[in-house]
Amino acid sequence: MKLIDGVERVIEGVFAHLPLKRARYGVDPVQRLRILRTQVDQLSSYEFHIELADVVTRLRDAHTRYAGPTSLSTKVAALPFLVEVFGPPEAPTYVVTRVGAGLDASFKPGVVLEFWNGVPIDKAVRRHADEEVGGRPDSQRAWSVLSLTLRSLQYGPPPDEYWVVIGYRSTAANGTPTGSLREIKVPWRVIDPGEIDEMQSSGTTGKAAMRLRHTRAVDPAAAITRRAKMLLFAPGALTGEQADAQPTPRSPSRRKAPTAKVIETELTGTLKAESLARPGGAIGYLRIYGFDVPPEDFVPELQRLIPLLPDNGLIIDVRGNPGGYILAAESALQLFTPKPIQPTRFSLLSTAFTRALAARPGMEGELGPWKESLEAAVRNGELYSQPLPITSFAECNSIGQQYGGPVVLVADSTTYSSGDLFSAGFVDNGIGPFVCVGAATGAGGANVWDYEDLRPLMAGTDFELPTLPDGIGMSFAFRRATRSGPSEGLPIEDVGIGGTPYAMTRDDLLAGNPDLLDHCFELLRQQRRSSLVVDASKTAQEITVRHAGLTRLDALFDGHPGSSLRLRAQTPVVVPYPAGTRVIELFGFGDEQLLQKRRVDARR
Incomplete structure (x- = not known):
């Protein structure tokens, strides 16, 4: 009974998608749980767990999972x-x-x-x-x-x-x-x-670690099976071993993928970077298997890899990405565009449970921004709180553009959670073309919490959660995600992010994606090309800017207007800056369109 009580309180009290699932699938999980409570004596232990798991599975939400004993957590x-x-x-x-x-x-x-x-x-x-x-x-x-x-x-x-x-x-x-x-x-x-320690210790502890844990968006089952796939077929990715060169697969049709030169990365289980040989210049390829590495490790590794990638164009591949840290996904977007990134918004289901949770001591940092609108929702008859970002605008734009070439994104129907958020941000912020294998991404529109994270927070309240038996656990969609920018307010759950449809070919599966890559190469070829490279003088207060495809360069010094220069084709320009300047921001325009942006630390 404790198990049913706990699951029922979570689904009815905090499950973000309950109104959507009831309407979309014609199911009422709360009523099913109440019926199951009357049948407990008639079911064996195995039958009971199968029935309970089915109640959760019928929600069609990979964030909301009924988990077996912790002894099976990685099996x-x-x-x-x-x-x-x-x-x-x-x-x-x-x-x-x-x-x-x-x-x-x-x-x-x-x-x-x-x-x-x-x-x-x-x-x-x-x-x-x-x-x-x-x-x-x-x-x-x-x-x-x-x-x-x-x-x-x-x-x-x-x-x-x-x-x-x-x-x-x-x-x-x-x-x-x-x-x-x-x-x-x-x-x-x-x-x-x-059994293989994929995740190296990041040194993140205490409140910072808890904040990261509460700001995840991940399909936990897919994350585990992703590692199992690597263990079976690419164990080097888990052990950290990486070959110097990537063998080029060939299908029985003799079709061959482009020759790939591997760029070494320390996060072999999460990232793969390659330079793909191509007539007219190499193209970069960046595979992001997951966002499961804390952002303080993930983003710097991306920054290290980007200068090693060809600047002629880049394919970012997030197929099968089950998600991970929201901050890692959303703060990575800025590296590939001169435009300011608008983060995804999240809202809580307005219930007595969520209002009580937001009012708990110590939750100001976690849920403080949502507290007022949760209370106002009662008066206004709103189902949800105000949608607010988890990743701040400042965090999404603290580094700025690092890669200046054209970019195309590839995802598929199993790209999920933070993978959905990355895809949504890529599209909604106009970074480049988006190719999707399937109708859309996997459609995981939420921030995910675990039952055991929530239980101690509600101790001593009217919504106290029972301890679940035998190491049983549960993850659930806690905050509902909606898109931003030109797609402001559109849901992600059960909808996903649509792109240019692409159907995989036999050669794609057996020869390293030659047809998919050719499709992406053509999309990159159609994009407008420009470049901006900055060389800072260590002795003089000036920077030299090399450029291509740009007509004007504007400079800001510590946020104040500095200079605006007309550019002649590929003629480098020297930009002096005042003594004491800390940050220089450069904006490269092609006619009226912003094409390049760089942030330079003048103190280095």
Whole structure:
């Protein structure tokens, strides 16, 4: 009963999306929990937990998860291969893209799956999708495909079967299935990526650590399975090992991705940076696997990598990013644009519970900005508090632009949470073209808290939460996210961020994304190009500015107007500055359009 009481109080009292989920899916989780309370004596322990998990899963919210014992917190049920899908949604093809050791030699990357435990593969995926999170058919299918071979044991039940029987066929060079249908029987195994210490200590403790913990936006199950995938197929990313050069994959069609030169990073489990060979000049590629590294480590590493990337253009790839720290995602955006970044807004569900929480001693820093509007919502009949940013405007713009070339962003239907926020910020702040595999991003529009974070805060109140039994836990959507800028007020939950649609090809899956990269290269080629490079003199009070594609340069000294210079094609200019100047801001314009901005510390 304690378990039901705790889950019910959280869902009814603080779950940010309760009105949306009731309206969108016609479900009432609070009523289902009340009914479940009357059935406890009729259910076995296993049946009870399955029913309770189903109540939460039917919310279609990957932030809101019913978690099993902490002993399972990093354990994943896995099959030693990966399945991915290409082609249009109405005619998908399921292909094996990675295979671990110990399987039959004929079961290799490129084989096409036709049956899963005797069920046609697409029907099996669609059936399993009903047990997955995701607010749209494309995102449910994407999560279902991933969970065919990787399932977090803390956030879902173990597989029903001890093994799976897969029906597959080999393919010709052009991808056409050939030969007779074959079968392979593969047992499930349990792996634990937690055995490898991916996260280095950041030194963040006390109130700063708690603030970061309360300002996360992450799908916890996807974060765990992401690490499991790395452990199975790219263990070097978890151990910190990194090769000097990236081998170029080649598909059976002989299609080959661009040659990639790896740029070393210390955050191998979170970032991958490469220089891609390309006629006319190399293009940068930055893969952001997650925002799970604290911002004080994540953002400086991005700043270190950016000067090492080609300035001819950059592809930022956040496919499959499950999220992480909101501050890491939103403060990174400024590095790629001269425009001021407007952060995402968040609001709380207006209930007696959230008002009591905001009034608790010690919560001024956490919820103080929302307290007044929570109280006003009672008088005004509002469902939510005023939407306010978690990441301040100053934090989003404290560093300024670092990369001056054109940028394109790639995401997919499993890009979630802080990955959604990064994508929303990229689009809403007009940084560059956005390519999305699927209809939109995964649509995780919230800040996530854990039950055990909330429980001690409500001790001694009318909303006191019981201790959950047997290490059981729960994460939940705490603050609802809405977009900013030209999309002010639009929801993210169950909607996601739409972009230029792109359907993956067979060569993309088997040869390192050559078609996807070509698509991005063309988008970069269409963008306006400019550059601005600053050399500061250590002896004189002046800076030399090299430029291209700009017609005017304005300078501010400590926020005050300094100079405005007309530029001649690629002729460097010298900008003197007054003694005692601390910060110089340079604005490079092409006609009337702001194209480049740099902030220079004159004291260095």
